[in-house]
Amino acid sequence: MQKADGMNYAPTGGGKPVVEKGAFPVAAVGLDHGHIYGMCNGLAAAGAEIRWAWDPDPARVEQFVKTYPEARPARSKQEVLQDPEVRLVASACVPADRGPLGCEVLAHGKDYFADKAPMTTLEQLAAARAQVAATGRKFAVYYSERLHTECSIYAGNLIAEGAIGRVLQVIGLGPHRLNAPSRPAWFFERERYGGILIDIGSHQIEQFLFFAGAGDAQVVSARTANYNHKQYPELEDFGDASLTADNGATNYFRVDWFTPDGLGAWGDGRCFILGTEGYIEMRKYLDIGRDPESDQLYLVNGREEKRIATHGTVGFPFFGELILDCLEGTERAMTQEHTFKAAELCLLAQAQAVQVE
C-alpha cells in the first residue's frame, strides 16, 4: 500500500480557529502543485475562509472547489487581487512564478503565502525583500516538512524546553518518490522548478535554521546529480549540502527522488538533531519495517531512550499564528527574515553545487 506522493500530501486538522468565520478571507491563486491543498487545509482549520480559487487550468479549479465548496472560481487573477476583503493569497504555482506573484499580491495590499520553494533566483528574492519593505505586507512560505508534521512541532517544543541542551547539528534526509508519469512538464524543466536543492532542499535548510536557532549560515559544500534519469536531462535526482550556522551549529542534508515503490509512504523523511545533552530522531512519514504511522519521534537523553508517537498531539500552530500575524502585524509564526534566509541559502547552495554523476 502506498500513501499519496509528496505532491499530494495534504495533512488535515490539527488546528483550531483563531478568528471568527469570515474574518480572514483568503484566495488560492495558482494550483500547479498539490501543496495548495495542505496550505488551504491548514488555513481553513485555523479559521480562514477559502473565498476564491483561480488557475489558468479550469480542471484544477474544478477539483479545488470540490474540496473547498465555499470557494468560488474566479474569472481572473485580477478579480481576486481586486477583492478588498481578501487578506491573503496562497499560491502553489510553478516555483519560478512564485516570487513575482508574491510581489504582485503585496502590491495589492494583501499578504502572501507561497508554497516552498518561494523563489528560483536571487533577483526574485531581492525583489520580494524590497516589496516587503515597501508595502509592510507579509511574504510567508509553506515549509511543509517542518510546519505540517507534528513530530517537527513536538521536536521544536522539546528543544525550547532544553531537552537536548545546545543544538550542535541537524541532519535531514528528504527522499521523495519520483512518480514521473504523474508529473507536469515544468517538473522536469530546470528553469521552472529551480533545481533540487531549491525545490526540496528548501525544507531542509529551513528546519536547520529553526532547530539550531540560527539566524544565518554559510554553505560549506553542495552537490547535485542526475544519477539515473537521463531521459529527463534537466532533472536532478540527487542533491546534498553541508552548512555551518552563525552560532556554530552544523547541518547536512540529502534530498533525492529515489523512494522505492515498496515504501509505504512517499518518502522516508528523517531528521536527526544532536544536542549536548541528548538527541532527537524524527521518522516523519512512517517508521520503516516497524510502524506505518507517521510522526514517530525518538528522544535519547541522559536517562533514557524514549519513543513518542506525536501524531494527534500538538497539531499545527503555524497557520493560526500566521493569520494572527497578518491581522496584528506580529511575527509569531515565523519571522520574515527567517523565511527569506532559508530561501536565500537554498539559492546559494544550488548556485555553488558541484555536479556529480
Next chain:
Amino acid sequence: MQKADGMNYAPTGGGKPVVEKGAFPVAAVGLDHGHIYGMCNGLAAAGAEIRWAWDPDPARVEQFVKTYPEARPARSKQEVLQDPEVRLVASACVPADRGPLGCEVLAHGKDYFADKAPMTTLEQLAAARAQVAATGRKFAVYYSERLHTECSIYAGNLIAEGAIGRVLQVIGLGPHRLNAPSRPAWFFERERYGGILIDIGSHQIEQFLFFAGAGDAQVVSARTANYNHKQYPELEDFGDASLTADNGATNYFRVDWFTPDGLGAWGDGRCFILGTEGYIEMRKYLDIGRDPESDQLYLVNGREEKRIATHGTVGFPFFGELILDCLEGTERAMTQEHTFKAAELCLLAQAQAVQVE
C-alpha cells in the same frame, strides 16, 4: 542498562577455524585500546593461536592472558618479533605508534594487523606503503564497525547480489560515548590519537569505499569541533566530512563523542546506503526505543519494507579470510590498496578540516 563502551566492545564468535590448531600463531603487541580483544576474538575464532602478549604495562598483559590463557606474557617486544613461528602481530597500541610498529613487524617478515586508525600522519602511511612493497608482507587494519558487525557483512552481501542496484550514496553516523574518566591520557592528546576524523572517522571512510565499490575518493569538505569539552583542549568531540568517490558515489559521515548516558549501547551507529533500486539502513548496536538487539538491517526495495535481524546469521568472514590471505598471498579479506586508501582519506579529511565551535 549500558553495554560496554566502544573501547571495550569486543564481539565474540561468528567464525570457524580455517586452519589446523597451531598453524597460525599470532602475537598481541600493544594493548592500549580495548579493540585488541575484538581483534584477537576474531582471529582466535578463525583458528589463530594467540601465542604471545606484550605491553609495557604488566597489568594490561595480566588482564589479556586471563582472557586468552593460551597466550604467554613476553619479556620484550623483541622476544615476540624474533619468534620465527609467529605469523602475524596484532596491535592496538596508541594510534600514533601503530604505523611505525607495523613497519618494524614487516621488517621481521611477519604480517601485521593494526587497530584502526592505522596511522596519524601521511609520512607514516608512505613508510608503511614502502615497507609493504619492500617486504611483500601484509599491513591489515581492524575497521571494526564494518568488519565486526554482522549487519554490515549482510549489507555487503545484499549489495553484491544487486539488491539495491547501483550504490549512489553512503551516510554514516558514528556517535561514541565519551566516558572521559575511563580514558587514558593519550586519548586527549591530539598528536597521539590523531584527531577525530582519523580516529573514529576511519571506520566511516572504509565502509564508504567498500559499500560504494570505490577505489578512491576526494574529500569535498570536512569539519571538526570541540563543542562542549573545553576542559580537554586537544579533544575533538565532533567531526564530519563529505567525500565523492571516483565512481560518482557520494558520502557523508558524522562522528562524535556525544552518546547520552541513557542510550543502551555505546553508540547509535547507523549507516544508510542509497541505491538506484532501493536502500538499506543499518542500526548497528541497537534499535533505539524499539529493540536492544544489535545488527538490525532495514531493506526497502521496489516490493517491500523489510526488517532483517542479522545477528547470528553471517558471522565475521574477515578474520578467516585474513589468515588465508597471509598464508596464501591472496587478498580475499581486503586489498592492501583499499586498507591504505581508507587510511589516507582519513588523514586528508583531518588535514583539511575546518574548525567550528
